[in-house]
Amino acid sequence: MDWLKLPEPRSNIALAFKDAAGAKAWLAAQPQAQAMHMLAAICLQVEAIEGSSLAPAQAYELLNSLWSPAIPAENAIEPRYSRKALPLPEEDERAFDAAQRLWLRFGIAYLRIAPDLSADARLRALQRSANALRMAQYCHFNAARSCPPEIDHLLFGVLAQANAAQILEQPVVDRDFPHLGEANISGLIVWAFLLRLADPYRLSSAQLTVANRGLSRWRELATFTNEPASESKSRLIDLACLFGSPLPVGVPTLLEVRKVRRKILQRIDALEKGESPESLKLGRELSSYACIRLLHLLEASLKPGNGLVSTEVGEIELAFGAENAFAVFNGEYLNSPVAQEKQSSAIAHQRMAIFGFDRQSSLPTAVKKLNVPGENWTLVDGVALRPEDRGGERRASPCLIASKLKEQPRLGVIASLQTRPDNALQASLDWYDGRIEARFVRQSGMPGEAPARIPVFLILGDKEKSLLVPPQVRAATGKQITLEGSLTTTLTLGEVVERGVDFVRYAAS
Known part of the structure; x- marks a missing residue:
């Protein structure tokens, strides 16, 4: 397999043991309750085994000694990076790096020695290599980090070796993965x-x-x-x-x-x-x-x-969340943002002190314009990018967005969000078809408080309609809901069509 170039192993790492008994003693000396430390230590020893001069059979035995203890440690840190808002905080990013690197190194190590093992050991080594590479890939999907082509190529490497040895469909039981049965x-x-x-x-x-x-x-x-x-x-x-x-x-x-x-x-x-x-x-x-x-x-x-490949390019400003989307569609906020009120108040005091009037809109010639806060993303062949140096809030997908195209408001969802190797955020922008009305519902709160007004969006397609609501709206399938705005409409909610991190979309009639 001249086409598959495995990365050169590191030869400068000291091997902490040379047999299964030594591996067992070394593992017992590690801080079992510190999952990150365990993963880093095990990963380092996997690399040490790869770069050593041990016979393939001996290296295989030592890798097997480290395989079982790695699994509970990785399971312990998985929630730290599972589908959180991006970019991940530094500590969560380290957890992802530790997990994916561990499985990647296991996958490469088993794949490297497999050709020189006995028939039974080769089967089990390639089975573990395939499983480790699959888990390295899943770490990327779970953390919403772009998965490098390297992992695909390594999986093809396992496929080619197993196919040549005619063991692709030979069953193996791995006691550390009992739920897989004879995989x-x-x-x-x-x-x-x-x-x-x-x-x-x-x-x-x-x-x-x-x-x-x-x-x-x-x-x-x-x-x-x-x-x-x-x-x-x-x-x-x-x-x-x-x-x-x-x-x-x-x-x-x-x-x-x-x-x-x-x-x-x-x-x-x-x-x-x-x-x-x-x-x-x-x-x-x-x-x-x-x-x-x-x-x-x-x-x-x-x-x-x-799937179709989009060729859209250019800059686009995205407003996030229901309140900002309502403002993009209606030209005014349904509920004035607190931060905006504080900023406006401070500017008003400055204007009063300098010019003798408090608000620019007080001038007879003033043109009222609402500045909805947004983020500038770049479209490259239909893919939206936010470079690391552009900053912005952490984002999770699918989430609600709004924008304007030729002064016409659009409502959509940011999907397929992931962090690229250069730490830029990458996503696809899915826009809803049909006519969209930004409306609101009233929802009672604590006794003595005025009902809250919550923005919702009625999506009117050619043959069907749906209602998109923020999660704080008390909505459920079969429930009637009254929309207010330019007119009052009562709808009956059907099944949940789509669910995001900050919205739920129901079929409606």
Whole structure:
């Protein structure tokens, strides 16, 4: 495999042990309760094993000694970086780095020694390499950090080795992953590839969890092949789209996913007939309607050439949140921002002292203009970027945005948010079609307080309408809700169509 260039191992790290007994004693001396320390120490020893002159069989034994203790330590730090607002704080960023680096180093170390092992050890080493690389990839998806092509290429390296040895579908039980049962190398790589194809950055945290769970169960329904199927019902994915260039000789070029698609469609049908997501082993994170929507997204990701590439370029100012979006549409705030009031008051005092009047709008010739706070992002081929040096608040997706195009307001969602290697934020901007009305609802609060006015957005499509509300609105499927604004409208809320970090969108009638 001349096409796969593994990174050079470091030869300047002292190996702390040379046999399984020594590894056990070394591990016992580490601070077990300090997960970050454990991961860093284990990762360093994995690199020491890689760079040592140990025989491959001995290196394999030592890697196995470190594999089991690493898992609880990584599980302990995972919540620190899981789908938080971006950019991550420095401490959370270190947790992500520690986790992804650990699994990446394990994946490379097992892959490096696999060709020189006995047949049984080679099978188990490649199985662990595939699983480690899959987990390194998932760390990126979970932390919303752009996943480097290197991980895809390493997975293809495992695929090529296992395919050449004819062990792709040979089952292996890893006692540290009992929930996977008898996993084979093919299934683990399929799992990683299918999740990659599903655009995991577009998924919410709950959607990512459910998608990952479902694909883990259906991973062995897909098969690698080099031959286009003769059946009309076949569903083939060209793997060159993941490799980024024509595939090297010896690597399967196609992935047959027809059975995975059929399983997804069966789950959709069962949910529509009233079965619960939990009964279908999809978990409890999403409602039936939300599960159906997610499964349709997964099914669509299995279509060859899925998605259109945008070529939009230029600068765009984005306003975030319902209050600012309401102001973009109506030219005035529904509820005056406190910070803006304080700033206006301070400026008013200065103007009174200098000019003898308190507000610029008091002048007869003044033109009232509302400045809605926003952030300037750059569009490059349809992808929105916010460079690190541009600053701005931390953001999580999917979240509500508004902007103006040729003075016409638009309402949308910032999706697929991720941090790039250069620490810029990258996202896609999804704009709602149809006519949009910025309205509000009144909601009672504490006794003696006036009802709060909360902005909501009525989206009127050609054939259907929906209502987008902030999470503080007391809304639920089947509930009637009265909208105020230019006129009063009463709607009945249907199923949840979409859920973001700062909004919920309901079907409405």
